[in-house]
Amino acid sequence: MSDGDWWFNLRTQQVEQGQGDPNSERLGPYASREEAEGALGRMHARTEAFDAEDDD
Secondary structure, eight states: OOTTOEEEETTTTEEEESSOSOGGGEEEEESSHHHHHTHHHHHHHHHHHHHHHHHO
């Protein structure tokens, strides 16, 4: 992990860079702030896709 890594903090619902909460409390690392900002949306979309596959 480098200090340039970006994370989405699940506890605070904020994007952060570098050291922060434990990895169990956040998604990442991501290469950019924009990627980290979209992490939660991508996670929800993937969950919905997996749930739809289970329904089939």
